[in-house]
Amino acid sequence: MTSSTTASFARRWPLPLALLAVLFVPVALAGPPAPLKLPDLEALAAKATESVDITLDAALLGTAAAFLDPSDPEDAATRELIGGLKGIYVRSYTFDKDFVYPSAAVEMLRKQLATPGWERLVGVRSAKERTTVDIYVSLDHGQANGLAIITSEPREFTIVNIVGSIDLRKLHQLEGKFGVPKLPLQESPPAPEKPAGK
Amino acid sequence: MNHDLERRLRAALRPVDPGDDFSAKVLARTAKEPAHFARPPRSPAVAGWLAFGLATCVVLGLLLAHQWQVRRTQQGLEARRQLIEALRVTDQKLDLANRVVNEKERAPPDSGA
């Protein structure tokens, strides 16, 4: 995690998300919020072509942390990253048709996040990708102690709820190390024609 | 994009069935094998019973301890795997947010993006 990586991170992430990262400096906090009440998504999982259903409470996070190798730099960084967490809850569903998941599920979550204590930090919609992203943060005396991300894409619906404090800068610096090494992003147009016989 | 290729690979590598009679073929082959894991017969003599009982308790204790250790290791590895997957999904969605926000910032004011 070098300074150049941090600088690159600051350039890539626009102000709202950089602000989010600053808010998440891990500090000793008063009690974090309760985990979000997630909608019953059993029926949704049955229709999905792929689903991710992860519930890691404090005990399981402790178990996972015990199996992170402190001598491995990436494992050590991950351990540090989750040090302030009380829970991580992920539900992610991929479908083979557009928008087959009920909007009622999304609305139920937004209602919970419209209560005092939660603030919407990012709420954007891309007409081009038909995607909506909302990021909420739970604040206690000005410090963030909970995060909720809801993404609504044509064929994928994802909820991430993190309880506790997490340094998003450190999460981003670990990007590409969770399984697959990061390859250079290629957002260029299709490859130009090459001469025949090369 | 990296994520797109990964998703395509997962789709391309969905497991497939070996055929309806596969398990029957396996069982047919195992029928020719001796039952290696069958329990040993008990000794009829009283002293033999005692010795056997003691030995069984010791072996059972060691086996249980071993099984507990293996189970704990497997559970820990599974928790670790889920943690890494959760962090990966979180980072992926933050990237998505970043991309959508950047797209809006780049779009002309009247594009409605």
Add this chain to the structure above:
Amino acid sequence: MSGDEECTGGELLTQALAGERAAFGALVCRHQRAVYSLALRMLSDRHAAEDLAQEVFLQLYRSLASVASEAHLSFWLRKVTMHRAIDRLRREPRHTGVGLEEAAALAGEAAEGDPILERRLRSLLAELPSAARAVVLLRYQEDLDPVEIARTLKMPVNTVKSHLRRSLAMLRERIADAAAADAGVATRVALPGEDRSPP
């Protein structure tokens, strides 16, 4: 992964250890897709894959007492399947590509999404060196992370990551080349370590 599923798998294992053949058969049914698919994508030959998968379960039958739990069973099956497949590939003469018959067999798999791209990916996967192929399969078919892959294949974690990095780069490059070739432009890209001599 629900607690109920784990309990049922554990019960089957206990019953199989007690000598119940039906329970062992149920264990085979539960795991045959994963074992066979790994073998198929390693060996690119349906008959060889089925034969290898049967041998794996036969070995399981012989070694059942050493399996402690359902989770350990999954780990054991993956490990034995991959090691056997790699051994078999090392013993057989090396070839640079997938034959037409195997390609047709691989193409026969049901595909969703983009079937042409998925077939192409599977064909390209079959051209990877055996160790790299094993790593990619364990990552994308079995969804293991590099540490678990390293444990399964008894390989350093950094080697696993290196295989993943290079393999994905190669796959992406080959797909781009194939797309260009489809558009009527011929390209020729050298695969690192590719053996160009005739089989």
